[in-house]
Amino acid sequence: MEWLHHVFQKSPETALFLSLAAGYLIGQINFGKFQLGGVGGSLLAAVVVSQVGVQIDNGVKSVMFAVFIYAVGYDSGPQFFNSLNRRTLREIAMAVFLAVTALVTVIVCAKAFGLNKGLAAGLAGGALTQSAIIGTAGDAIARLGLSADETKALQADVAIAYAVTYVFGSLGAIIVCVNVLPKFMGQGLKEASIEAEKSLAGGGAGGPGAGQISALPSLVGRTYRVTADVAGRTVGDIETREQDAITIERIRRAGHAIEPQPDMALAPGDFVLVVGRRDVMAGAAGQLGEEVADTNGVSIVMQKRQGVFAMRGMNHWTMRAVRASVDRGVRHGVYVQDITRAGMPLPVLPETRLEHGDVITFYGSPQDTKRAVEAAGYELPYSNKTDFIYMGVGIVIGLLIGLVVVRVGGIPVTLGSGGGCLLAGLVFGWMRGKHPMYGVMPPAASQLLKDFGLAAFVAVVGLNSGLQAVVTVKQSGLTLFLLGVFVTLFPLLLTMLFGRYVLRYDNAAVFAGALSGSRSANPAFGGVLDRAESPVPTAAFAVTYALANVLLTLLGPLIVGLV
Structure with missing residues (x-):
């Protein structure tokens, strides 16, 4: 060796x-x-x-953590600030309750079992599967004014306790959210999702879940030859009769392609290209003529275009209300295919509430989708280049915020570089969501910063403190593991009772999404979606997850200061 x-x-x-x-x-x-x-x-x-x-230079660790925590804030920013409103008070209360419960639980365990600051913070990071606590706690420890050896030993203990407790931290959240909660509610996740979708759709059924593709797509195009009994009807009459669920996009008459106008009457032998929702198309087929496979001279290119919802005065409006307020000329030929919030899919249903920053995928002809995007807010540019000016300024501001020290009762209080970069990321991400013409950071680039930044940071901690880690695990490994089981389960179960009997959650799928988000438990949420087979849990998860990313991350310096 x-x-x-x-x-x-x-x-x-x-x-x-x-x-x-x-x-x-x-x-x-x-x-x-x-x-x-x-x-x-x-x-x-x-x-x-x-x-x-x-030994790896600690500067590498600082840089990796700064880019990681900034990217976390950047991605959570739009949803974090949008979630702070009266409509999401239940989700806010749940996320805050779990964070406070977890903080108290960790402090009590640390006091009862004589854990030092490092072990207590690592216990929180692993048992709550909030990896960012490793960084924020390590940064707080470095600011305690201890000797280099003491600082290194405490930071090593953070990594050790995290490693010992992380496995059950992930597994325990899955067990509670996917298995215990549905039995507690007496309602399966799939059945609860179907019930929620029917409620949102006014009794109708919802669409496929996240990651699923229907064998019968909801939006289709068909070509019809106008027969004598259909001739004479106008384009506007046909579209209005079907409540704008179908659109006549192109007409070929006597071998020439012409653009349809609302007052244009169809003539026998016309070939018409109709685009619309499959369920409506099937019922309207008999009123359109004879379906044919011939598309020569009538086919057109359709386009998907993404827009950021930012319509003034319509934040938190339902899709039904937004649609009713928009002029028919703007809506014509445009279909909403997908909606995402903070990267998570939302059900495309009439009672789904839109929030500023939601990304809507429009389907239609190029000119129609362009018009719809401009009416909805801003077009989301398709770019794979990160705006490093925006990112660099954000991180610099975050690091400068981390240098600010405020004395409260003679005790120095500071966010540190981690808290500063997190705050800057939240604000810059929110600004990007409101004004997407600048600050581009493609999802893949953001994910790379988070994955590589955190993994490299953790690896440096492990490399610099691994020798000490082996000694500590031998001394207190079993105790840490059992404490990790308790810190994983107790706050979750207590929050589950709080959500059911105080916050009055009555739908298991929505409740499971909110609970897994409150714990920032991505594996648990994945299990919830898998069981639910629907995106219904996503809306509640998006709110609590954004809050938990901030609240649980801040537990690091709080635990270091209170233990």
Whole structure:
């Protein structure tokens, strides 16, 4: 192993990338239905690699955490600020209740079992599966004014406790949200989702769930040959009769393609291209003529165009209300295909409430979708280039905020670089959602910053503190694990009771989405969606998840200060 130690001394970055590669490989291994994940795997791999003897400059750790926490805030910003309103008081209350309960639980456990600041913060990070706590707690520890050795030892304890408690932290959230909650409510997630969809649709059925594609697409195009009994009817009459659920996009008459006008009467032998919703098209087919396969001279190119909803005075309006307020000429030929909020799909139903920052995918002809996007707000540009000016300014402002120290009762209080970058990310992400013409950060780029930033940060922590980690695990590993089980389950179960009997959640699918979001538990939410087979839980999850990302992340410095 001496040669490996020599390599790492000459090129310590080799140890970093080796830990990342090995960690993500370990993270893909299935233990039943559970995976450790890339972050947990990277930490474990880094601890093993560190036994050879290697040190990474702490500046690397600081940079990686800054970009990670900024990206977290950036992605959560639009939904975080939009969620702060009267309509989401239940979700806000649930997220706050779980965060406070978790904080109290961790502090009580730390006091009762004599855990130091590092172990207590790591316990919170792993048991609550909030990896960002590792960074915010480590940053807070570095500002305590301790010696270099004491600081290093406490930061090592954060990583150790996180590694010991993380596995059950993920598994426990899945068990509660996917298995315990439905039994507690006496309602299956799939049945609850169907019930919620029928309620939103006024008794109708909802569409396919996230990641599903219908074998019978909802939007279709058909070509018809106008027969004598249909001739004479105008384009506007046909479209209005079907409540704008179908649109005549093109007419071919005597071999020439012509653009349809509302007052244009159809003539026998006309070929008409009709686009619309499949269920309406099927019922209207007999009134359109004879369906034919010939599309020569009548086919047109349709387009999907994404727009950011920002209509003035219509925030939190239902789709039904927005549609009713928009002129028919603007709506003509345009269909809403998808709606996402903070990257999560929402059901396209009449009673779904739209919020500023929601991304709507419009389907129709190029000119129709352009008109719809302009009316809805702003077009979301298709770009794979990150605006590094915007990002750089945001991180700089965040780091400067982290330098501010306010004394409260003689005690210095500061957000630190982590809290500062998180706050800057939230504000800059919210600004981007409101004004998408600048500040582009493609989802793939943001995901890379979060994945690589956090994994590299955790790997550096593991490499620099792995030797001490082995000693601590031998001394108190079982105690930490059992405490992790308690910190995972107790706040979740207490919040479940609070949500049912105080907040009055009565739909298991919506409740499960809100609870998993309050714990920022992505694996649990994935399990909820899998069982629900519907995007219904997403709306509640999006609100509580955005809040939890902020509230749980801030537990790091709070625990360091209170333990």
